[in-house]
Amino acid sequence: xxxxxxxxxxxxxxxxxxxxxxxxxxxxxxxxxxxxxxxxxxxxxxxxxxxxxxxxxxxxxxxxxxxxxxxxxxxxxxxxxxxxxxxxxxxxxxxxxxxxxxxxxxxxxxxxxxxxxxxxxxxxxxxxxxxxxxxxxxxxxxxxxxxxxxxxxxxxxxxxxxxxxxxxxxxxxxxxxxxxxxxxxxxxxxxxxxxxxxxxxxxxxxxxxxxxxxxxxxxxxxxxxxxxxxxxxxxxxxxxxxxxxxxxxxxxxxxxxxxxxxxxx
Amino acid sequence: xxxxxxxxxxxxxxxxxxxxxxxxxxxxxxxxxxxxxxxxxxxxxxxxxxxxxxxxxxxxxxxxxx
Numbered sequence: 519x520x521x522x523x524x525x526x527x528x529x530x531x532x533x534x535x536x537x538x539x540x541x542x543x544x545x546x547x548x549x550x551x552x553x554x555x556x557x558x559x560x561x562x563x564x565x566x567x568x569x570x571x572x573x574x575x576x577x578x579x580x581x582x583x584x585x586x587x588x589x590x591x592x593x594x595x596x597x598x599x600x601x602x603x604x605x606x607x608x609x610x611x612x613x614x615x616x617x618x619x620x621x622x623x624x625x626x627x628x629x630x631x632x633x634x635x636x637x638x639x640x641x642x643x644x645x646x647x648x649x650x651x652x653x654x655x656x657x658x659x660x661x662x663x664x665x666x667x668x669x670x671x672x673x674x675x676x677x678x679x680x681x682x683x684x685x686x687x688x689x690x691x692x693x694x695x696x697x698x699x700x701x702x703x704x705x706x707x708x709x710x711x712x713x714x715x716x717x718x719x720x721x722x723x724x725x726x727x728x729x730x731x732x733x734x735x736x737x738x739x740x741x742x743x744x745x746x747x748x749x750x751x752x753x754x755x756x757x758x759x760x761x762x763x764x765x766x767x768x769x770x771x772x773x774x775x776x777x778x779x780x781x782x783x
Numbered sequence: 784x785x786x787x788x789x790x791x792x793x794x795x796x797x798x799x800x801x802x803x804x805x806x807x808x809x810x811x812x813x814x815x816x817x818x819x820x821x822x823x824x825x826x827x828x829x830x831x832x833x834x835x836x837x838x839x840x841x842x843x844x845x846x847x848x849x
Contacts, residue, residue, distance in 0.1 A: 537847070537848060537849025538846075538847035538848060538849075539846075539847040539848040539849045540847070540849075541847060547847060560848060560849055561845040561846065561847070561848055562845070562846050562847065562848025562849075563843050563844075563845060563846075564843060564844070564846045564848075565789040565790070565841065565842065565843055566789065566808075566810065566815060566842045566843060566844045568788060568789055568791070568793070568808060568842075573809075576813070576814065576844060576845070577844075577845050577846055577847055578814050578844075578845050588845070590845065591848055591849065593848050593849065603818070603821060606818075606823050607816045607818060607823065607841075607843050608816070608845075610816035610817075610823050610825060610826070611814060611815065611816035611843065611844070611845060612845075679849070680849075706849075726849075727849070728848075728849025729849065
């Protein structure tokens with residue numbers, strides 16, 4: 519099925535976006551990302567380890583920017599200023615690449631987005647020429663605000679980062695998708711394949727996940743499961759599900775031609 | 784002279800450039816980015832950027848993250 523997805527002027531065939539954190543080593547990172555079929559991959563920006571072996575393999579050798587669209591994130595930023603600095607460093611690191619995942623967190627327990635600081639950072643970054651995919655709460659009013667500012671994608675949380683609780687408010691996710699024209703992706707909270715399928719069945723343009731794959735017992739197998747779940751959910755959405763008939767059964771086999779007595783209704 | 788490199792004191796010869804710092808760290812040609820006193824130093828300007836005592840230098844790279 520030819521069903522592509524456009525983001526910031528580029529066309530992608532995979533609607534699964536994956537992170538690169540929490541893997542046991544770079545070999546596992548590489549294998550899981552390949553199995554996921556993802557074309558857009560997030561990375562974090564951190565200090566180099568001064569004094570350590572400068573020749574140890576680096577993440578960008580297994581996730582080459584020539585092969586993947588890298589999506590630097592601002593994970594760990596709790597204010598607009600540090601998020602802006604992180605994005606500027608990422609752009610320098612990746613030779614002018616301006617697509618970033620903006621997340622500004624509210625506190626260390628919940629990692630819930632601080633939307634006030636996120637709005638401030640988004641404004642500064644957009645004015646500076648960045649293309650922002652923004653991690654935010656599942657509030658439809660705020661989501662629209664980010665679209666109106668010029669964010670290239672809005673990414674509401676399914677549930678808390680790394681919690682694996684799934685999509686706790688599917689009605690909000692659907693409302694956001696119905697009100698926005700930029701791509702809407704569920705970011706954070708997916709725990710297993712059915713969660714990813716639910717996100718896609720709600721009509722989302724994609725799903726971004728990290729821990730659900732990296733913290734599975736077999737990350738490579740889970741990556742493959744997620745690839746299929748996203749595809750299945752997308753196809754189910756496009757196919758248009760049957761109407762839900764609460765407490766109303768309907769036989770799939772014909773009533774006509776039954777050759778024995780059946781109970782009266 | 785002493786600079787603050789990635790949050791730690793670091794000794795460097797007087798008048799060293801950003802390029803010389805990168806070389807001393809054996810990071811020449813690696814995918815890194817540098818900030819000096821919270822302002823980006825573009826890779827193309829490492830040669831011309833003379834560091835000053837007390838400069839706060841950050842050198843970053845990409846690591847695994849979601």
